[in-house]
Amino acid sequence: MLMCLSSTYEVWQQNVAVCRFLILLVLCQVACCAKIPGLYDEPRLPATITPFHYDIRMITHLENPANHKYNGFVNISLHAQKTTNQVVLHVAGVSIETKKIRLYGETSDFKLTTVKFNKKRDYMVVTFDQPLWLGKSYVLSIEFGRSMTKKLEDGYFLRHYVNAKTSEKIWYSISHFNRNLIRNTLPSFDEPGLRATFNVTMGHHKRFQSYSNMNVRAVLPNYDIQDYVWSVHEVTPSMSTHLLAFSVNNFTCRFTQAASANPVRFRTCSQSSNVRETGFVAEKAPQLLEFLDNLLKVSLPLEKIDQLVVDDFPTEDHSTKDLGLVVYHSKQILQREDGPMTRSKSLALQRIAHGMAHMWFGNLLGIDWWSDLWLTEGLTGYFETLAMDHLEPGMARRLQLRNRETSFMYESEVGGVSLVSFWPLASPEVEKHLYQKATALIGMVNGFLGNATFYDGLQRHLWQNSFASSTPDLFWRSLQLASERESVLSKNWDVRSVMDTWTRKSGYPLVTVIRNGNNVVLMQGHALNRSRTDLWWIPLTYTIDGEAFPGDLKPRAWLTPHQNRQQLDEIVPLNQWILLNLRAVGYYRVNYDEHTWQLLAATLIEDFRSIHVLNRAQIVSDIIFLWKQELVSWSTAFNVLRYIIDEDEYEPLMALVVGVTNGLWGISPDSALSIAKWLGVAGRWYAEFISYTFDKFVVKSPNLNSLDYPD
Numbered sequence: 001m002l003m004c005l006s007s008t009y010e011v012w013q014q015n016v017a018v019c020r021f022l023i024l025l026v027l028c029q030v031a032c033c034a035k036i037p038g039l040y041d042e043p044r045l046p047a048t049i050t051p052f053h054y055d056i057r058m059i060t061h062l063e064n065p066a067n068h069k070y071n072g073f074v075n076i077s078l079h080a081q082k083t084t085n086q087v088v089l090h091v092a093g094v095s096i097e098t099k100k101i102r103l104y105g106e107t108s109d110f111k112l113t114t115v116k117f118n119k120k121r122d123y124m125v126v127t128f129d130q131p132l133w134l135g136k137s138y139v140l141s142i143e144f145g146r147s148m149t150k151k152l153e154d155g156y157f158l159r160h161y162v163n164a165k166t167s168e169k170i171w172y173s174i175s176h177f178n179r180n181l182i183r184n185t186l187p188s189f190d191e192p193g194l195r196a197t198f199n200v201t202m203g204h205h206k207r208f209q210s211y212s213n214m215n216v217r218a219v220l221p222n223y224d225i226q227d228y229v230w231s232v233h234e235v236t237p238s239m240s241t242h243l244l245a246f247s248v249n250n251f252t253c254r255f256t257q258a259a260s261a262n263p264v265r266f267r268t269c270s271q272s273s274n275v276r277e278t279g280f281v282a283e284k285a286p287q288l289l290e291f292l293d294n295l296l297k298v299s300l301p302l303e304k305i306d307q308l309v310v311d312d313f314p315t316e317d318h319s320t321k322d323l324g325l326v327v328y329h330s331k332q333i334l335q336r337e338d339g340p341m342t343r344s345k346s347l348a349l350q351r352i353a354h355g356m357a358h359m360w361f362g363n364l365l366g367i368d369w370w371s372d373l374w375l376t377e378g379l380t381g382y383f384e385t386l387a388m389d390h391l392e393p394g395m396a397r398r399l400q401l402r403n404r405e406t407s408f409m410y411e412s413e414v415g416g417v418s419l420v421s422f423w424p425l426a427s428p429e430v431e432k433h434l435y436q437k438a439t440a441l442i443g444m445v446n447g448f449l450g451n452a453t454f455y456d457g458l459q460r461h462l463w464q465n466s467f468a469s470s471t472p473d474l475f476w477r478s479l480q481l482a483s484e485r486e487s488v489l490s491k492n493w494d495v496r497s498v499m500d501t502w503t504r505k506s507g508y509p510l511v512t513v514i515r516n517g518n519n520v521v522l523m524q525g526h527a528l529n530r531s532r533t534d535l536w537w538i539p540l541t542y543t544i545d546g547e548a549f550p551g552d553l554k555p556r557a558w559l560t561p562h563q564n565r566q567q568l569d570e571i572v573p574l575n576q577w578i579l580l581n582l583r584a585v586g587y588y589r590v591n592y593d594e595h596t597w598q599l600l601a602a603t604l605i606e607d608f609r610s611i612h613v614l615n616r617a618q619i620v621s622d623i624i625f626l627w628k629q630e631l632v633s634w635s636t637a638f639n640v641l642r643y644i645i646d647e648d649e650y651e652p653l654m655a656l657v658v659g660v661t662n663g664l665w666g667i668s669p670d671s672a673l674s675i676a677k678w679l680g681v682a683g684r685w686y687a688e689f690i691s692y693t694f695d696k697f698v699v700k701s702p703n704l705n706s707l708d709y710p711d
């Protein structure tokens, strides 16, 4: 290894080497443009060779603004799953010293035959003169490098800040490998299911520090380049390539700690002028991690988490949440520690909670392929909400409702989305809505299984699949086993069949309540398209006028895909209402017969607080939707919504704003006038209704009452 290292520097310290890279890159690209017959061209890497360890050693040169670059080599330990003389891996953008590619085996002395590129798929296909034998391990060694720019697409890129005293530009490097970008930085098997351990050694000028997923184990002198050192990081746990992260910078840090079962030390670092305002994230992140650690009861294999706060971070959501290294955009995260909780603080807290939840979901528990990303994002969204609620009580129900309303709104717009067929994605915006739906569905599963079963299944799933890939099927299986232990679901029902109807179908159901004397008949159909015949497994929670509001969300009945109509095993006198979908946890809408709507409207006017705030929000949301769909008359909708003038909680008001603004073009002038009149009466809300989007209502306001409902 040392020999390789020293020869690497001899070459790269000469400008000639840079030219060679450029020439090679041009030659590669010329070669890539021509389609080569027989060249490996499948959409996924072949299953013949799998990596299990990466030894990465690279030097980042940040001192000369005219020549920012990095170079290094990677030794990838491979296992042959089939006998083959070809290795296919991902390479794009980065320059490769093709002639120096080496393969080492226990006894064999391999000779390189060809190196070809499939540019369309970002593949480098390396062929050797003899086979890699099934069951044997090998080490593939590749030298790489490139000049550095500020482009995010490079995977490993530059940022800078300006020193206020000297006006000098201070450059630093940062990585963002999320989905298909690490191949632009270094050769790799860039698929999420191909997990490996990583040994990262970063070379840099001694005035900088190196950050990566793991702690720096040692800083060693570099004898080849003056004033340079090697930061040797500890080996990572087994993880996907896109979770690898590193940065070379000269930031100033704060230190905090989470008192979880495995204490995790936090280092929060930024350019020195921002340090004063990093206190908020430095304090809140450990508290959120600690809460999640207690809730999930699965310790992270981490001694530390570094949080870098940088200006101008151009990723889709302006952050990265890799195992042990989180990067935030300063505009979204810098906050004063003291003072009241503002909207901006609340959003910052949500981002931090999201980052901390990702340590378990997405990092510890990975996925096999991108099409399953909704599972880890859905779990992250769900636990982000709970963690937020821990520090800001009341936030869980607001975020839950926001997810549900936003997702319903988006599905209405596009005619419904299915979670399982969303890769490749059209845009980050679309992705955001899919994750909101996934989060809402995870909440529904938690609801119908109950906390004890849900957490039993989830914890076992985490224990069994940590450092490995999960799939929705495996996850449902873990919940299924937990439900069998507790006999939660009826025999012959299984969680997977139930959830497949929600994740595979686009859109969501509408449950219609029909009163037949004292009997209640329920029907299901597609909420967005009445001509469709889709049927779901629908957990039915309900309460009847006069009953105490149930403390849990255990379904009292189910609608199944075997029938679209079912009579409830319940007698409900005609002068009493029945209210479905308690706390709006089920991802469906409910329509009642005219008589029940009038009973509900009368209760809302008399004593709206007797109905749970989330159900009031659901009623508001559903009635506006149903009116727009011409399933209820305007006078029915008006009657139900009349109580809103007295409403003093955010959730129902949020639902009203979403309903009204989303349906703006569908509102007739007369109806719009009526709505405006209500809003005018509710004068204190009027300006906010018009100018704010609903998510601003997520902010806690001291002017609003908060009702305590048992959870």
Ligand SMILES: [Zn+2]
Pocket: 354, 358, 377, 380
């Ligand atoms: Zn996420």
